[in-house]
Amino acid sequence: MSGLIIKNAIVRAGERTILADASFSAPASAVTGLIGPNGAGKSTLIAAVMGRRRLSGGTIAFDGIDLPGTRAAERARLCAHVEQFATTTERLSVRDVVALGRVPFQSDWQAVPSPHDDVVVTDAIEALGMSAFGDRLYHRLSGGEQQRVQIARALAQEPQLLLLDEPTSHLDIKAQLLVLEVLRQRALAGCTIVVAMHDLNLAARYCDHLVMLNNGRTAAEGTPADVLAPDLLLRVYGVQSTIVNVPGRDYPIVIYDSAVNSD
Structure with missing residues (x-):
């Protein structure tokens, strides 16, 4: 299986370009983390994959299937989506x-x-x-x-493809770890997972692959060790940082040193 492949994706809202020629892949049966500052295009990209934002250019394919050209009912049998906020006043039980x-x-x-x-x-x-x-x-x-x-x-x-937009944003630490462990197990069982995250250390620990977005473009892609580099974090996030590799752990840890004033 080829996983999710996005090539030169462009999404516009009126005269404003939200995604500008974004390209990357999310490997099959792995957890891919979408990282980047607020406004980088993470939520828009997930919405485009789910057919909720129209592409102005580029392609989105999953295991060779053109997702934007797939009917909603067929896409729902293939993909699942967890939004940042989902509530209702209907009297529905959890089940x-x-x-x-x-x-x-x-x-x-x-x-x-x-x-x-x-x-x-x-x-x-x-x-x-x-x-x-x-x-x-x-x-x-x-x-x-x-x-x-x-x-x-x-x-x-x-789902064969599961997309989650900041799924740990409202959770306490124990629940965050539980959710991310569950996602790892689902990936090992064959599900391709794409998750937008703000916590870089959780992303480093639980993601096999990272994609860093900035201003609607792909700034970097690769393993956590490849992407979480001080120069990239300074350029994209505007923070000075130190990357620590702890013996016995196969993922890097980011220590934030200071914010850099861009004015």
Whole structure:
């Protein structure tokens, strides 16, 4: 499998160019981290992959399938997406929300979930540590709890390609580690994962591949050790940093020294 391949992607909003000739690949059965400062184009890129932002140029393909040219129903059986914020005032239980991940695979005349649907939903809820929340109303959960439910919903979709936009932003440290461990296991099981992240140290630890975006362009791509370099962090983020390699750990650690005033 070839994974996700993006070539010369351009996305415009009116006269403004948000993505400008962005190109990179997300290897199959691996976790690829999208990193970069606010406004770099991470969320726009994920939306373009999901067909929610129209390309003005370039191509997006997954395992040879042209995603922008794929019908929404077909894309939903292939890809799952976790947004930064997803809420509702509907009186849906946690299990109801997670079960929405099975909708793309259900026929119009299917009145109740299949036994397989029930197993997949239960497994996804358990994987995110939400078993005790199954009957609780989703809209009454905290932001972090809702985020974990949305990730469980995406896992229940059994996607071949899973895209997550800052999935750990509302989570405490324990929940962050749980979620990222779950994503690593899904990648090892064959899922191609693309996750937008702000925490560079979590990205270094859990991602096999990093793509650094800046001003809508690809600034760097490679392993965490390749991408997390002081010169790149200074140019893209405007911070002085030191990269530390700890014996026994196969990923770099970023120590932030100071912010650089660009004025």
